[in-house]
Amino acid sequence: GVFGMAGDQGKLKEIAALKGKYDFRLLVDDAHGFGTLGETGAGAGEAQGCQDAIDLYFSTFAKSMASIGAFVAGDRTIIDYIRWNIRSQIFAKSLPMPLTLGNLKRLDLLRTQPELKAKLWENATKLQKGLKEKGFDIGNTDTPVTPVYMKGGVEEATAMVMDLRENYGVFASVVVYPVIPKGHIIYRLIPTAAHTDADIQETLKAFSETKAKLDSGAYKVEAIPDMAEAR
Known part of the structure; x- marks a missing residue:
């Protein structure tokens, strides 16, 4: 449903429309859409008006729900087949009861406190607008996932992300080669309602100051910094 690195949504409505021409089932991995997109937070399918065309919907409680666990929703026949045949499910254990109850409570909050999702979007909009006004490239994201594209090597990216965390108190996921081409960096920010x-x-x-350091060559090092020693 949502590309986790870039933050843009897949073209689910266009893909779903092809079901009338081709015989296929549509499986959607909506890890970053569930809880954040759509009127009720049901995800990218709801946001794009094609939820009923999704045959198998997969998501996780580890993103918007800030917990552990995941789920697959679909026709009972398919779910029963997966339950008894998927290799990773055999001998697997259920989630501990405290986590299960916590996830149920999170679902209840999603249904009963829509102001939380509204606040999330308010914060995401402010962050993304502010980054663009400061000249940062955030691509074509249309979700709270906020990528910040920069140029630099793996060592520079590591030094910068450590500076952000240790000296500015900002946590950002960093994506570098070989996930993306050499010389490119993606810092991924995901704001919350809190x-x-x-x-x-x-x-x-913090991003303005560290970007200036990156451009000036301040993060150029011969080896990746040892974060344990830095402490």
Whole structure:
């Protein structure tokens, strides 16, 4: 449903329309869409008006739900087949009861407190708007997933992400070669409903300052910094 690195949505509605011409089932991995997209938070399919065309819907409680576990939803015949035949499910254990109850509570919050999703989008919009105003390239994201594209090597990316975390208090996932081409860096930011305007402004300031360091060559090192020794 959502490309986890770039933050843009897949063309589910266009793909679903092809089901009238071709005989296939549609499976959607919506790890980043569930809980954040659509009127009720049901995901990318709901947001694009084609939820009923999805035959098998997969998502996780590890993203918007900030927990552990995942689920597959679909026709009972398919689910029963998966339950008894998928190799990774054989001898697997259920989630511990505290996590199960916690996930059920999170689903309840999603249904009963839509203001949380609204706040998430308010924060995501402010962050993305602020980054673009400061000249950062965030691609074509149309979800809270916020990639920041830069140029640099693996060592520079590592030094910069450590600087962001240790000296600015900003956590960002970093993506480098071989996941993406050499010389390119993606810092992935994902705001939450709990962040404040002050948090967003601090993040924008941190990225402006560290980007200036990156451009000046301050992060050029011969080897990847040892984060354990840095402490």
